[in-house]
Structures are given as C-alpha cells and as structure tokens.
Amino acid sequence: MSLLKNIKLVSIFTNREIPFFYYFLLISILLSGCQSSVVLEPTTTTFSVATEPPVVPTSTMQPTVQIGLEESPIIIGYIVSGNQTNIENLAETMINNLEDKTSYEIRFEAFTNPQQAFDNLRQGEVHFIFIQPLTYLAASERDLIVPLLVSNHFGLYNYGTQFFTNIDSGFNTYFDEKTNKSTTTADFALRQFEGMRPCWTEPSSLSGTIIPHGILAKNGVSFLPPAYLQNPSATIRALYIKGVCDFGATYSYSGDPRTSSQVINDLPDVMDRIMIIWQSDAIIPSLGLSASVIVPPQVQSDLKNAFLSLLSDENGKAIVSEALQYDIQGFLSIEDDYYDALRELVKAANINPYQHLGY
Missing domain, CATH: 3.40.190.10 (Periplasmic binding protein-like II)
Known part of the structure; x- marks a missing residue:
C-alpha cells in the first residue's frame, strides 16, 4: 500500500499524467507482492499425553x-x-x-x-x-x-484355572475328582454364577483373576464386583468362612490350593467343605x-x-x-x-x- 501512496504522490508533485501502461505494470507488481505476503508458515503443536510411548515401526528397528x-x-x-x-x-x-x-x-x-x-x-x-x-x-x-x-x-508347560465354592452354597459341581477333568462346558457349568460375587486373588493374576473373568465374560455370565484377596489361600479361606463371596478361582493343574500348608493346617476338613465346580483347560503358558x-x-x-x-x-x-x-x-x-x-x-x-x- 505504501507503494501506491508513493505513486500517487509522484503524480501530484509532477503534475503529469502517468500512462496507462505504467499503472498496469505497477498493479501487477503489487498483486504479486500481496500473494507472497499471505503465505503462512506451517506450525506444529506439541501435546503431552500421559500414556505409553508410541510403537516404533518394526521396519526401522534394525540393528546398527x-x-x-x-x-x-x-x-x-x-x-x-x-x-x-x-x-x-x-x-x-x-x-x-x-x-x-x-x-x-x-x-x-x-x-x-x-x-x-x-x-x-x-x-x-x-x-x-x-x-x-x-x-x-x-x-x-x-x-x-x-x-x-x-x-x-x-x-x-501350561496351567489353568478352576472355580471353587463352599459345599453349603447350593451350587452344582461339574468336575470329576478321579479323572481331574470337567464333565461339561463352561457355558453350562458356570451360568449358575450369574449375579454372584467372586473372590479373585489380585488384579494381575492370570489364574486367579483375569482368566476366570474372561471365561465368565466369554460365556455371557455377569457377576457382582469382586472381592480381591491377594492370594489363593485367602480365597479358599474366604469361601470356607462364607459371607465374603459366593465363588472363587485359583490355579489348576500345578497344584491344589486347598492342600497348601497355610490352609489345611488350620482347616483340616477343607477338602470336604470346599469343592471344585469346574476346571479350565491348561491354557496359561x-x-x-x-x-x-x-x-x-x-x-x-x-x-x-x-x-x-x-x-x-x-x-x-x-x-x-x-x-x-x-x-x-x-x-x-x-x-x-x-x-x-x-x-x-x-x-x-x-x-x-x-x-x-x-x-
């Protein structure tokens, strides 16, 4: 715009007409200058997100x-x-x-x-x-x-999970102690736990929390918020005394938590009082x-x-x-x-x- 002002001033002080050609030339220059002045530089915005680092693409992860x-x-x-x-x-x-x-x-x-x-x-x-x-x-x-x-x-090489209840709770068992195998599918055996409260061990335990939860969810069995008791022995004890939860789950194939010294020394009749309802396959590596x-x-x-x-x-x-x-x-x-x-x-x-x- 200052250039136009200068042109106008030149025209006034010289008191001479500027030919049309020069006006056309000057306007072309001004327009090209305006176009270059409105080009915006790209900007970047950095966000700080409290989450895991991004995954580096495999193709770039090459040993140097x-x-x-x-x-x-x-x-x-x-x-x-x-x-x-x-x-x-x-x-x-x-x-x-x-x-x-x-x-x-x-x-x-x-x-x-x-x-x-x-x-x-x-x-x-x-x-x-x-x-x-x-x-x-x-x-x-x-x-x-x-x-x-x-x-x-x-x-x-693998182990599994198994569901327990107190014999007085009125649940039906679908597990054969002699063959150490379940006698029916999870869908049929575990539907009786609908709306009941489980005792889990701790949140990261595969056999005591995550896998039994997954089995119930996969078979459409909903349950009340669980009681977390940290370890298998505590789960068996809670089922024994009753009132804490309706059923519990712990590891299977690699042992029986009912026979641990922390349990059976204090609860000698635990094998008769706490029964296995159903046992999964050995699916945990x-x-x-x-x-x-x-x-x-x-x-x-x-x-x-x-x-x-x-x-x-x-x-x-x-x-x-x-x-x-x-x-x-x-x-x-x-x-x-x-x-x-x-x-x-x-x-x-x-x-x-x-x-x-x-x-």
Whole structure:
C-alpha cells in the first residue's frame, strides 16, 4: 500500500499524467507482492499425553551393528520377580555354556522394573528375553518379539484355572475328582454364577483373576464386583468362612490350593467343605523365551538351539533353573499361536496386557 501512496504522490508533485501502461505494470507488481505476503508458515503443536510411548515401526528397528561380538554382545533380558537378588551372577554359568555352544559374546541383564525391560526391548537394546504371558502379549501386539521356547515348570508347560465354592452354597459341581477333568462346558457349568460375587486373588493374576473373568465374560455370565484377596489361600479361606463371596478361582493343574500348608493346617476338613465346580483347560503358558524382531533369524535359531542343547546336558536343567531362580525341566519350541487361547480370554476380560507388565 505504501507503494501506491508513493505513486500517487509522484503524480501530484509532477503534475503529469502517468500512462496507462505504467499503472498496469505497477498493479501487477503489487498483486504479486500481496500473494507472497499471505503465505503462512506451517506450525506444529506439541501435546503431552500421559500414556505409553508410541510403537516404533518394526521396519526401522534394525540393528546398527552385528550382534554377538565383544563390542556388541547379545543381551538376554529377564524380569525378576519378588526380592530376587544377585541374578546376574547366578546366570554366569548359563551364559558361559551358551557362549561355548554359539561362539557369540553374550551378556545377561536382570530387570527389577518391568517397564524398563519393555522399553529396552522396544528400543532394540535387549535381543532375547525370558518373558511371562501377559508381557508377551503386550510385546506381541506391538510386533516387538518372536516366540521361541516355553518352559516346563514343575512338569507343566501350561496351567489353568478352576472355580471353587463352599459345599453349603447350593451350587452344582461339574468336575470329576478321579479323572481331574470337567464333565461339561463352561457355558453350562458356570451360568449358575450369574449375579454372584467372586473372590479373585489380585488384579494381575492370570489364574486367579483375569482368566476366570474372561471365561465368565466369554460365556455371557455377569457377576457382582469382586472381592480381591491377594492370594489363593485367602480365597479358599474366604469361601470356607462364607459371607465374603459366593465363588472363587485359583490355579489348576500345578497344584491344589486347598492342600497348601497355610490352609489345611488350620482347616483340616477343607477338602470336604470346599469343592471344585469346574476346571479350565491348561491354557496359561509358563515362562517363555522370545527374541526381538531385530535379531537375524540365524542368530535366533542359534540361541534357541543352544538352550535346547544345554538342557540336554548333564546338570543343564539345574544350570538354567539356578540362573533364572525358576524351576526349568524342559523347553518346547513354539510359535505365536501357542498364546491364542490365552489371548482370546484376556481380550474377553477387557484387559490391556500392557498394564500388567511383568506378569
């Protein structure tokens, strides 16, 4: 606009007419200047969201250096539970054996913080990890890992859940103690719990909370808000005394909570008073070994075979059990569909596995 003003002033002070051609030329220049002046620079707005970090696309998660060398060793991670200490030193014999079998440089890293282990896995800083089922599902949903092995823990690769009630509660049992099997489907056996109150253990327990919840939800059985009693023994005790809840659930196949010393010493007639209503299949995998998707297939195969070979060695089971502070009687090769039955029930219970890392 100042240019137009100047043009006008020139015209006034010179008292001369400006030819039409110059007006046309000057207007064209002005218009082009106006167009350039209204171009807006893009701006960005940053939002701070209190949630998990975004998933890094698998295609970008590539190792920058060859792993298994002295300067870039393979990292095997493990999320420790409870008050376990000195795990990395206890794993030294296992790591030495794996290095001898593969010629790779290997390090063992124990995590007391499940979130830190998950973040390191996401960032490609952990190459293999011993992982519990819910943590596996969280990592699998994000395409972070490839399952390799599941462990045989005290003779079982999987365990399940079972529903209990007090014999005086008037519920019908559909479980054969002699064959250790249910005699009908969950849909039929558990509909009698409609509108009743369960005793669960704690929110992250697969056998004591999440899977029984999922089984009920999958079969359309609604229930009252649960009482959380933290452990299986407390669930059995609550059913024994009555008044806390109508039914409860705990682990199955790996033992019977009614026979634990915390229960039977105080309640010697508990086996007669508390009965099993129905038992699931063994659908909860034991501790598994998975590889990060950034690990080359040949390295995945080498480590997997090294673990299988180690367990066949004399004292191999004891070496791995000592390293993990977790009974290992064997390993079974698996693929992702090994977790499908579990995945279905976790989804039916409306559980986000990421909120239960370490389990």
